[in-house]
Amino acid sequence: MAKEERRQPELRFKGFTADWEQREFKEIVKRVSKTSNSNQLPKVEFQDIVAGQGRLDSNFIEIYDDRKGIVFRPGNILYGKLRPYLKNWLLVDFKGKAIGDFWVFEENNSNSRFIYYLIQTNHYQRIANDTSGTKMPRSDWNKVSNSSFFIPTTNEQELIGQLFKLIDYTLTLHQRKLKKLKTLKKAYLQQMFPEKTQNIPKLRFKSFSDEWKQRELSTMTKYKNGKGYEDIQAESGELELINLNSISLDGGLKYSGKYVAEAKDTLHKNDIVMILSDIGHGNLLGRVALIPEDNRFVLNQRVARLRPNETVNPEFLFTYINTHQSYFKSQGAGMSQLNLSKSSVENFKNYVPLLLEQQKIGTFFKHLDELTTLQKEKLTEFQKIKKSLLNNLFV
Numbered sequence: 001m002a003k004e005e006r007r008q009p010e011l012r013f014k015g016f017t018a019d020w021e022q023r024e025f026k027e028i029v030k031r032v033s034k035t036s037n038s039n040q041l042p043k044v045e046f047q048d049i050v051a052g053q054g055r056l057d058s059n060f061i062e063i064y065d066d067r068k069g070i071v072f073r074p075g076n077i078l079y080g081k082l083r084p085y086l087k088n089w090l091l092v093d094f095k096g097k098a099i100g101d102f103w104v105f106e107e108n109n110s111n112s113r114f115i116y117y118l119i120q121t122n123h124y125q126r127i128a129n130d131t132s133g134t135k136m137p138r139s140d141w142n143k144v145s146n147s148s149f150f151i152p153t154t155n156e157q158e159l160i161g162q163l164f165k166l167i168d169y170t171l172t173l174h175q176r177k178l179k180k181l182k183t184l185k186k187a188y189l190q191q192m193f194p195e196k197t198q199n200i201p202k203l204r205f206k207s208f209s210d211e212w213k214q215r216e217l218s219t220m221t222k223y224k225n226g227k228g229y230e231d232i233q234a235e236s237g238e239l240e241l242i243n244l245n246s247i248s249l250d251g252g253l254k255y256s257g258k259y260v261a262e263a264k265d266t267l268h269k270n271d272i273v274m275i276l277s278d279i280g281h282g283n284l285l286g287r288v289a290l291i292p293e294d295n296r297f298v299l300n301q302r303v304a305r306l307r308p309n310e311t312v313n314p315e316f317l318f319t320y321i322n323t324h325q326s327y328f329k330s331q332g333a334g335m336s337q338l339n340l341s342k343s344s345v346e347n348f349k350n351y352v353p354l355l356l357e358q359q360k361i362g363t364f365f366k367h368l369d370e371l372t373t374l375q376k377e378k379l380t381e382f383q384k385i386k387k388s389l390l391n392n393l394f395v
Contacts, residue, residue: 007150010392013159020150020395028151029115031141032076032104035097037068042096044072046080052087053175054116054168069097070104075112077105079119081139084128091116101138111154113161118149121394150395160393167386174379181372182250188368189323192361199351205360212353218346220317221272221306225342226299227265233258239266242273243300246289251322252373253289263298267291270314272306272321273299274345282338286328286345290318304345313355315362324350 007019042062050057072078073095080088082101091113098104107115118124127147131137151157191203199211226242233241237259246256267273271291278285288306291297299305306321308314321328327348332338352358 006395009395011389012393013156016152016156018153020152022148023151024145025147025149026145028108028110028149029077029105030108031145032070032072032106034071035068036071037066038097039064039066041069041071042094043067043069043099044078044090044092044096045098046082046088046100046102049078049080049088049090053171054089054091054120055172056090058179067099069099070102071095071097072104073106075107077112077116077119079103079105079128079139081128081141083137084125084131084139085137087120087125089116089119103139103141109154110151111157111161113165114157117161117164117390118394121390123149123394163393164386164389167382167389171379171382171386174375174382178372178375178379181368181375185365185368185372188365189319192364193320193323194351205357205364208353208357208360210354210357212351214349215352216346217306217321217348220312220352221308223342223346224265224299224305224307225276226301226303226305227263228301229258229260229263229298232260234261235259237261239263239298240296241300242267242291242297242303244275244277244284244302246303247273247275247284247287248289249283249287250372251287251289251318251369253292258300260298265298266295267297267299267305268307269294270308272308272314272318274304274306274321274340275302276304276340276345277302277337278332279337282329282332285332285338286321286325286340288318288321290314302339304340304342306345311355312352313358313362315366316358317362319362319365320350320352321348324348 009020042064044056048057048060049055072092074093076092078090078092078098080086080101081103105115119128127144128139130140130143132140188203192201194201194212199214229241235257239260239262241256241258241260243256243258246254248254269291272288273291274286274288275284308317328340328345331340331344333341353361
């Protein structure tokens with residue numbers, strides 16, 4: 001006996017008990033086709049939308065031109081049919097024209113906000129990503145329009161749409177807070193470290209007035225290369241491997257997923273680990289992260305350990321190195337893969353304050369990084385909540 005098809009979501013608002021109705025996509029939306037080249041309508045292009053977040057890029061301003069585009073109105077949905085895995089979608093609240101590879105949807109006996117979140121569900125995404133083309137894959141309208149979805153009454157649609165609107169609003173607030181923290185850190189880095197050829201920063205903590213002294217990295221750290229563990233690494237073990245995938249662009253330590261059972265030389269708390277090889281533009285070359293605890297990590301090859309001595313504060317040195325990435329990037333040698341040598345790392349030289357001022361600066365940026373990490377975690381948690389609700393509030 002065939003399994004009965006589920007007609008209700010796992011979660012529902014109080015008072016709703018009726019089965020959802022099965023309807024084809026073309027029955028609940030109209031695909032807008034009217035075009036215009038009027039320069040009186042603001043345009044939206046594919047690249048104007050923040051992929052996967054359903055909003056216009058923060059740099060977007062109303063731009064007018066005379067190219068032809070599909071005319072949309074408030075309440076319409078713009079859906080990027082080109083490379084649909086990028087998740088370019090937007091629920092618009094103004095009149096304009098969509099230029100490029102968009103479908104423009106208009107509700108048909110349905111709630112537009114409900115439809116907007118329906119297209120974000122796994123069910124719709126599987127259909128939209130069953131594409132034609134290889135280099136430039138596009139969603140197939142015949143497949144999408146003829147696919148069936150379960151739809152509730154318009155009253156229940158409206159409640160679902162309003163809930164997700166609130167979730168997206170909260171996500172946007174967390175994204176803005178995170179962006180402000182990153183902008184704030186960038187501004188402080190520019191002010192609290194001296195400019196080129198200068199030996200005093202523009203912004204200092206009270207009571208510090210001494211000139212910063214030029215020092216080589218070799219006078220502040222003990223350098224050591226990592227070893228090759230490829231033959232004995234595993235998916236589990238006592239010691240986590242620090243490899244080229246373990247350090248992020250912002251200097252965060254990432255989970256590598258690779259382990260070894262034992263090693264003679266483990267890393268110490270406050271050791272600094274540096275990427276020595278990178279492909280492409282070398283944006284990770286010389287990027288460092290700080291080790292948080294003793295005897296938990298071991299260093300793989302093409303990553304270096306810099307162990308700070310008693311003349312330098314580790315948290316200051318971590319920020320100091322990541323602030324001067326242009327030097328390390330310029331030292332990369334090679335063609336398809338850029339590599340840093342021990343000498344180019346140890347010879348890095350710049351202005352450094354006395355230890356007490358280092359400690360103040362290190363603690364300040366540590367606190368700022370902790371706030372940023374906390375904000376990232378909040379954002380991630382709300383993204384998980386939205387994903388879970390998309391799975392449980394739709395059939």
